[in-house]
Amino acid sequence: MLWTMPAAAQPPYAKWGQIAMQQTMKAYPQAKIIDYLHVGRKIKTPTTSEETFKLLLQQGNRVWALLVHIEFETKTEKLLRIRFEETR
Template identity: 85%
Template structure:
């Protein structure tokens, strides 16, 4: 009897898990810029691995341009260093103006 109850309970849990899904987490507004920062970093530093990632923030550069900044931790062999990636773009159209790399600590 106990095995039958456990079996029914397991089947009920399985059916609930198949039909109930959690809502998808909203993507942060800087996510597309973070992907671009990582893609450009991999092209510029092809031998390095990105081992950590931080969104530093967005700032307004001019009335029509903004800049997203990311800090990536890179590793190539025994060398580990931080890299700031600055992506400047037109705020309204999101057209990329410039991408700058700045090695830092």
């Protein structure tokens, strides 16, 4: 279970961070998330934005970083696409 802050205390990217962690756990079910960083938001088009998170994963002796890119409609916050990118 993920810990959550009261809604008033949450940063604007909190919703997307929870989605990033949930989708990572689905895509990498054997790995543990051992660290989390909000990289930032960028405007992709006049109507879409992308939040990026860097998660540090561990599975056995292997530790690696995963960038999670979440693209969504800026006004409606409708989720459009999630993309994973393994990195250092």
